[in-house]
Amino acid sequence: MSERGGVLCSHCLLPVSVRAMQRTVNGESHAFCCYGCCIAFQVKNGKSEEWEAAWLLIRLGAGAFLSMNIMLFSLLLYAGAFTGIDARLLPWIHLLLWVFATPALIILGGPFLAETWRDAADGRVTSSALIVLSVGAAYLYSAFAVLERGPHVYFDTAAMVLMLFTLGRYLEAAGRARAARNLEPLLAAESECATVVDGSVQTRRPVREVSVGTLVRVRPAERIPLDGTVMEGESHADEAVITGESRLVPKGVGSPVIAGSINIDGPLLIRSTCAGTDTRWAQICRSVRDALTRRSPTQRLADRIVGIFVPLVLSLGALTALYWVQWLPFDRALLIGLAVLVVACPCAVGLAAPLATSLGIGRLARRGCLVREPGALEQLARTRLLAFDKTGTLTSGSARVVRIETDDVAADEVLARAAGLERHSEHGVGRAVTAAAAARGLNPVVAADVRILPGRGIRGNADGQAVVAGNRALMSEMGWSVAPALGERGRSLEADGYSVIYVGWGEQVRAALALDDATLPEARSTVEALQSPGLHVMLLSGDLAPATQRVALAAGIEDARSGLSPEAKRAALRRLRQKYCVVAMVGDGLNDGPVLAEADVGIAVSSATDLAREMAAVVLPRGGLWMLPWVIDVARAVRMTILTNLLWAFGYNLIALAFAALGLLQPVLAALVMAGSSVLVVLNSLRLERLPDPVCMALSGWHPTAAAQSGPEPFSVRTEPMIKQG
Amino acid sequence: MAYYLMLFAAGFAGSFHCIGMCGGFACALGRDPSGHGATVLRHLLYNTGRLTTYCFLGGLAGALGEVICTPQGMTVSLVGGSLDSAQRILAIVAGMLMIGMALQFFGLLQGLHRFAVGFGSSTLASSLRSLLTAHGNAAPLAFGVFNGFLPCPLVYAFVAQAASTAAALPGFLTMASFGLGTFPAMLMMGGVGRALAPAWRQRGVWLAGSCILLLGLVTLGRGILPFTAHVAHGWPGGFPA
Numbered sequence: 001m002s003e004r005g006g007v008l009c010s011h012c013l014l015p016v017s018v019r020a021m022q023r024t025v026n027g028e029s030h031a032f033c034c035y036g037c038c039i040a041f042q043v044k045n046g047k048s049e050e051w052e053a054a055w056l057l058i059r060l061g062a063g064a065f066l067s068m069n070i071m072l073f074s075l076l077l078y079a080g081a082f083t084g085i086d087a088r089l090l091p092w093i094h095l096l097l098w099v100f101a102t103p104a105l106i107i108l109g110g111p112f113l114a115e116t117w118r119d120a121a122d123g124r125v126t127s128s129a130l131i132v133l134s135v136g137a138a139y140l141y142s143a144f145a146v147l148e149r150g151p152h153v154y155f156d157t158a159a160m161v162l163m164l165f166t167l168g169r170y171l172e173a174a175g176r177a178r179a180a181r182n183l184e185p186l187l188a189a190e191s192e193c194a195t196v197v198d199g200s201v202q203t204r205r206p207v208r209e210v211s212v213g214t215l216v217r218v219r220p221a222e223r224i225p226l227d228g229t230v231m232e233g234e235s236h237a238d239e240a241v242i243t244g245e246s247r248l249v250p251k252g253v254g255s256p257v258i259a260g261s262i263n264i265d266g267p268l269l270i271r272s273t274c275a276g277t278d279t280r281w282a283q284i285c286r287s288v289r290d291a292l293t294r295r296s297p298t299q300r301l302a303d304r305i306v307g308i309f310v311p312l313v314l315s316l317g318a319l320t321a322l323y324w325v326q327w328l329p330f331d332r333a334l335l336i337g338l339a340v341l342v343v344a345c346p347c348a349v350g351l352a353a354p355l356a357t358s359l360g361i362g363r364l365a366r367r368g369c370l371v372r373e374p375g376a377l378e379q380l381a382r383t384r385l386l387a388f389d390k391t392g393t394l395t396s397g398s399a400r401v402v403r404i405e406t407d408d409v410a411a412d413e414v415l416a417r418a419a420g421l422e423r424h425s426e427h428g429v430g431r432a433v434t435a436a437a438a439a440r441g442l443n444p445v446v447a448a449d450v451r452i453l454p455g456r457g458i459r460g461n462a463d464g465q466a467v468v469a470g471n472r473a474l475m476s477e478m479g480w481s482v483a484p485a486l487g488e489r490g491r492s493l494e495a496d497g498y499s500v501i502y503v504g505w506g507e508q509v510r511a512a513l514a515l516d517d518a519t520l521p522e523a524r525s526t527v528e529a530l531q532s533p534g535l536h537v538m539l540l541s542g543d544l545a546p547a548t549q550r551v552a553l554a555a556g557i558e559d560a561r562s563g564l565s566p567e568a569k570r571a572a573l574r575r576l577r578q579k580y581c582v583v584a585m586v587g588d589g590l591n592d593g594p595v596l597a598e599a600d601v602g603i604a605v606s607s608a609t610d611l612a613r614e615m616a617a618v619v620l621p622r623g624g625l626w627m628l629p630w631v632i633d634v635a636r637a638v639r640m641t642i643l644t645n646l647l648w649a650f651g652y653n654l655i656a657l658a659f660a661a662l663g664l665l666q667p668v669l670a671a672l673v674m675a676g677s678s679v680l681v682v683l684n685s686l687r688l689e690r691l692p693d694p695v696c697m698a699l700s701g702w703h704p705t706a707a708a709q710s711g712p713e714p715f716s717v718r719t720e721p722m723i724k725q726g
Numbered sequence: 727m728a729y730y731l732m733l734f735a736a737g738f739a740g741s742f743h744c745i746g747m748c749g750g751f752a753c754a755l756g757r758d759p760s761g762h763g764a765t766v767l768r769h770l771l772y773n774t775g776r777l778t779t780y781c782f783l784g785g786l787a788g789a790l791g792e793v794i795c796t797p798q799g800m801t802v803s804l805v806g807g808s809l810d811s812a813q814r815i816l817a818i819v820a821g822m823l824m825i826g827m828a829l830q831f832f833g834l835l836q837g838l839h840r841f842a843v844g845f846g847s848s849t850l851a852s853s854l855r856s857l858l859t860a861h862g863n864a865a866p867l868a869f870g871v872f873n874g875f876l877p878c879p880l881v882y883a884f885v886a887q888a889a890s891t892a893a894a895l896p897g898f899l900t901m902a903s904f905g906l907g908t909f910p911a912m913l914m915m916g917g918v919g920r921a922l923a924p925a926w927r928q929r930g931v932w933l934a935g936s937c938i939l940l941l942g943l944v945t946l947g948r949g950i951l952p953f954t955a956h957v958a959h960g961w962p963g964g965f966p967a
Contacts, residue, residue, distance in 0.1 A: 061868020065775055068782035068871070072898060075785045079792075079894040 008292055011037035012176030013183050013358065035111040036169030037176070059107050060166065066104035067159035070097055074156035094146045094153045101155035105139055108162040125310045127345040133314070134341040134667065135161050141334055152331055154667075161342055161671040168675025172351070175682030178689070179355055182362030183292070185223070185241050189260065189285035194225040194276070197269065207259075207276035218257075218268045227259045227279045228270035235266030242280060244368030244621040246693070260284070287372050288365060292358055296374040298642060299353040306346045313344035313657075320661045328663075335667055339660040343670035344653055348678040352645035355681070359688040360638035367694060368621035369631055376617035379601045380632060381639035385580035386530060387573065389595070390541035390548060392588030393605050393625070394555050395517045399428045401436035403493065403514035407486040412442055414511040418469045418503045419444035421458045429501060430458070432515055433469070457501070467505040475502050475509050482509040497547040516547075519554035522626040527555045529629035536580065540569050540595075570598040586628065587616070603628070630694035637691055645681050652677050730903040733884070736941060737907020740880045740934035768866045773912055775870020780881065780905035781898050783874070787889035788897015791816055795892045813892050814949040820890035821946025827883040828939035832932065883938050890945055 009016050010030035022031055032038040039056060073093060112135075115128040135158045142153040193204045197215040207225045210216065215231065218224050224237065236248040239261040248264060251257060257270055260281030276282065295303070321337025328336075354374075361371045371377060388394050404411040419437035422430035423444055437444060447460035447467055456477070457470015468478055472490070475482065482490075482502075490512040493500050498514040531537050538559035541548040545562040552560035564572060573595065577583050585592070585599035593615040596602025604616035605625050620627055656673050659665045665673070795812040874881075884904045888897035 057872075058862070058864045058868045061775065061871045062864050064871045065778055065867055068778050072778075072782055072785050075789050075894040076898065079789070 007031050008187070008289065009033035009037050011041035011180075012173060013180035013187065013292065034169060034173065035115060035166070036171075036173030038111075039166070039170045039173065041173075041177075063104050063107040063166075064163065066100045067108070067163045070100045070104065070156050070159045073097055073100075091146070091149055094142075097153055097155045098143060098146050101139065101142070101159055104159045105135065105162065108159070108166055109135055112162070112165070124307065125314075126306070127310065127347050127350075130310065130313060130341045130345050131161065131165055134317075134338040137334065138338055138667065141331060145331070150331075154331070154335065157335070157338070157667045160668045164668070164671040164675045165345075168347070168678055171675075172347075172678045172682050175679070175686060176351075176355060178686060179359045179682075180362065182366045183288065183358065185260065186281075186288045186362075186365050187285055188223065189279070189282045190289075192223060192225050195219075207282070210272060210276040212272055212275055214272045216270050216272060218263045218270060220263060220265050220267060222263055224257050224259055224261050224263050224268070224270070226270065226272040226276055227274045227281075228257055228272040230255050230257060230268055231271050232269035233267050235268050236264040238262040238264060240367060241365065242284070242368055242621070244624050244627060246367070284365075284370055287370060288361065291361060291372050291374050294374050296353055296357055296378060298378060298646075299357075299374070302349050302353055302646065306349055309344070309346050309349075313341060316344070316657075316661070317341040324663060332663075336660065336663045339663075339665050339667045339670045340657060342667050343656040343660040343665060343674055345674050346649070346653065347674065348649035348652075348681040349646065351678060351681050352649055353642045355685045356638050356641040356645060356688060359641075359685055360634055363688060363691060364631060364634055367627065367630075368624065369627060370619040371617070372619065373617040376601050377635040377638045378642065379582055380584060380603075380618065380635035382582045383584040383601060383632075384534065385536045385538065385576055385583040387538050387540045387576070387583065387585045387599070388527075388555075388557070389569075389585070389587040389592050390539060390543055390551050391517060393586055393592075394523045394539070394551055395519050398517065399432045399499065399515045400518050401432050401513050402516045402518050403498070404511060405486060405489045405493070405514070406511040407483045407509070409510045411511070412440060414503050414513070415440065416442045417445045417447075417462060417467050417505060418501070418513065420447040420462055421450055421460050421467055421469050424450045424460075425452060425458055429499070429515060433501070433513065462505070465505045466507075467503075469501055469503045469513075471500070472502060475504065478504070480504050480507050480509050486512060495546075497544050497550070516550075519551050520625060523551075523555040526626050526628055527557055530632065531556075535632075540564055540572060540585075542566070542569070566592070566595055569595045573598050586625075603631075627694045634688075634691055637688055641685055641688055645684055648684065649677065649681055730899055732941075733887075733900055733903035734907040736934070736937040737884070737904035738910060739907075739937045740904070741908040741911035767863065769913055771863055772866040772870040772873070773909055775867040775872075776874045776912075777870075777902070777905040777909075779871050779874025780884075780901040783881070783885050784888040784901025784904075785894045785898035787885045788891050788900070789894040791889040791892035791897065792894065813890075816892060817890045817945050817949030820886035821942045821944075821949060823886040824883045824938050824942030824945060826942075827879045828935045828942055830879055832935050880934065880938070883942070887941060887945060890948070 007016050009032050011032060016031050016033040022029060030041065032041065039060065073096065077093065109132065112128045112131050116126070116132045119126045119128065138154045138158040138161070142155050142158070144150070145153050189207065192207045194207050194210050194214075195217045196203050196205050196210060197217050202217060210226060214226075216226055216228065220235065230251050230253050232253065234250075234252045237251050237257060239245050239249055239258055242258050242260045249261075251263075251268065256273075257263075257268070258281070259276075259279035317337045317340040320340045321333050324333035324336045327333075357374050357377060360377050361374075364371055401415075404414060406414055415433070415437040419434045419442065422433040424430075424447075434444070445462045445467075447462040450458065450460035452458050453470060453474060456474040457468060459466065459468045459470070461467065468474065468480075472494075486509065490500050490502065493512065493514045498516050501513040501515060502509050503511045503513060527537055536559070537557055539548065539552050539555070539557045539561065541551070541560070541562050542564050543562060548560050548562035552558070561572065569592075573583055573585060577600070582600045584601040584603060585596050586603045586605060587596050588605055592604075596604060597615040601618060602616035603618045603620065605620045605622075605628075618631065620631070652673075656665065656670065656677075660670055791813075794816060884901060888900040891897050891900055
């Protein structure tokens with residue numbers, strides 16, 4: 001499916017091994033990671049017209065029918081129903097059990113045997129080998145017992161062990177599919193089709209074949225397959241998967257739409273603005289698939305342990321049987337050995353980490369947070385130091401008016417006049433001033449004869465007066481007078497690292513506007529939420545000390561270092577790692593790539609447009625800084641779940657193993673215990689679904705992407721709620 | 727014997743409740759195009775599958791009851807003392823469960839109903855529908871086997887009854903009697919293929935509720951009353967446990 005080789009199970013979206021189970025369901029070829037997924041997928045998606053889908057269920061039903069009959073007769077045997085005068089019936093009952101057991105074993109045991117065979121071809125011995133071995137031994141012993149007219153047969157053990165393991169696999173797979181629910185919309189980009197409109201003809205075409213400028217129709221409740229602009233229709237879109245925006249975004253003619261978002265309530269006709277494979281959605285899809293198919297370090301460790309665990313258990317089972325055969329009849333000793341094999345099946349261990357990780361990745365993805373390394377979540381949970389970059393991370397990355405110093409005029413008048421000039425400018429300063437005026441709802445004073453003076457400012461005429469906005473040099477050049485107090489305040493602002501724009505009219509300098517790359521409004525609450533005894537927050541900036549200090553103060557970070565080149569930042573991270581073990585770096589992903597790569601976990605907040613070149617392991621949506629505490633909470637919950645899963649899987653195995661070796665656990669009970677163990681691991685992991693959603697704190701009325709709906713380039717424009725008046 | 731006959735009767739009465747869900751399945755199973763005999767075989771196989779599951783559950787519940795009752799080994803010597811305390815507790819729990827189910831049949835205890843039927847039964851049932859239309863004789867059998875596991879308060883009540891017998895064989899026989907009791911109505915549903923008038927169904931459900939209520943009270947009585955007053959004592963053939 002993916003050109004990078006990773007194949008995901010059609011049912012639970014966990015990676016499948018080299019030799020997957022291939023089945024054709026509803027005419028499509030599917031790969032499954034295990035037998036359980038194969039059953040669960042066909043139960044869920046099998047159409048009744050499909051013989052194939054029903055066939056699996058029929059076999060299971062027939063197997064269950066036979067096993068239950070075996071179990072019934074065996075229960076009656078154990079209860080002593082065939083003693084006394086009925087004793088001569090016993091061999092016939094045994095024969096009947098054999099007749100029932102043989103097809104049951106073929107039906108139910110076949111998939112396990114096939115799995116063992118596939119693994120053996122790869123040179124691996126896995127848990128299915130233990131099942132096959134124990135069931136086979138019980139069956140063969142019983143068959144001999146029937147021929148030899150022995151007193152006991154254990155067909156019930158063979159059949160019930162298979163039945164319980166099949167049931168366990170099914171339940172496990174059903175739970176895993178639940179875990180994959182959040183990931184489905186992200187992975188859909190590869191299989192999605194678009195309704196392409198060409199004149200009066202509408203055709204369904206795979207998204208990957210759609211190019212720029214194509215007209216595409218999107219019906220209500222459909223996923224918007226391409227980035228584009230609305231040509232016709234009005235609707236609302238749910239963009240959470242891509243942008244993290246949890247509210248519905250209104251769309252009308254001319255609004256941009258994002259691939260992967262869901263068109264809620266009206267039909268739309270859109271013109272694509274980029275090819276189907278270049279959308280962020282398609283990139284996210286590739287990236288998530290990559291992350292899911294790679295194994296985290298914990299998982300590799302668990303796999304290695306399982307690899308040595310199985311041969312160990314095999315020899316332990318043999319030793320147990322050998323030990324007990326000295327004290328007990330052969331069949332009892334054999335049963336104890338088999339119980340050891342069955343109870344030691346490390347099914348749950350293999351499931352512990354990937355399930356929790358994929359749940360965590362899916363949970364984050366639903367709010368537009370992307371995890372690109374499976375191990376990143378675990379690393380993030382262990383992080384002791386979180387270093388922020390300044391520009392573009394804690395600050396908006398674009399200049400804005402933060403202070404207005406005036407000389408006996410109203411700040412609004414200053415802004416209105418300055419905006420009248422600056423709206424003719426394409427310069428960042430110009431945009432900052434017009435935005436500030438717009439934010440206050442001011443109408444710019446119309447200026448004529450506007451001339452841009454490169455490097456100095458801008459001038460024009462309004463109401464018959466010359467109006468000028470520019471730097472100190474421009475003001476001296478004009479020869480206009482400055483009130484001493486205003487001049488002094490301007491100079492002190494300049495010393496503090498602000499860029500200062502003077503505004504004057506009527507031959508007099510009236511005001512000084514201080515521009516700064518202002519701290520994001522959510523920076524402080526985010527840092528407050530992050531700071532805890534276990535997590536040190538610091539600021540690493542390449543900027544001058546006063547500017548850095550200002551942002552550190554505004555964000556509430558005590559430990560700030562300034563004047564660091566990218567190389568110095570990397571060196572600082574290396575030093576800090578010695579003290580804090582695991583360090584994470586939050587940067588803007590555009591300029592900080594190498595620094596993010598140096599950290600154990602790189603987190604990008606406003607990432608590069610091309611995800612493939614992204615260096616960060618975790619990518620937050622643009623304007624998603626406020627989600628960082630939540631992301632870390634999720635990461636911690638994932639790590640906790642993995643640890644409890646592993647502890648449970650191993651601890652449970654060891655305790656049950658001890659019981660089995662002591663002869664206190666019947667093989668059937670052992671199978672029940674084992675099947676229950678993996679179901680419990682699934683249930684424990686599914687608790688991750690109940691984690692709360694991120695809450696946007698501290699700023700009532702402010703929303704991360706509230707301002708993003710209007711501009712042609714979304715998510716970079718911000719309102720100006722924080723202008724101070726001097 | 728009378729005990730099992732009574733269970734059979736209860737199953738028969740209770741099967742008017744079954745018509746709701748399982749009857750729908752029986753109808754959907756439909757007729758075999760290759761003839762009347764094939765249709766009967768199809769429905770017999772379906773019901774055999776169902777019966778097997780019930781018997782299995784009964785045997786298992788009985789065995790479980792036995793496991794709960796035997797290890798204590800402390801037979802409380804009551805008057806005539808044949809029931810130890812664990813079995814009494816089991817009888818009380820089973821009796822209460824049955825009474826609860828019966829009350830739910832009368833439309834009381836709605837929460838219990840949701841608890842009993844709400845366990846994703848609808849998704850399971852809908853996914854099993856693919857078996858209904860599949861060809862061959864194994865499909866109705868397999869469907870019957872799965873059908874037996876579908877959550878149903880009636881089955882729960884009788885499984886509780888089976889557990890209270892505290893031995894595999896009577897547990898098996900309890901569920902077998904009940905399951906055979908449901909045969910006529912279900913076969914009829916399959917053969918006739920039309921639902922009873924809703925009013926009759928409601929009466930049937932009440933009848934089922936009354937039967938279960940009575941059984942529940944008897945079971946509860948076995949747990950609470952001293953042995954001399956034991957109801958089972960009066961039954962010809964005695965109580966098999």
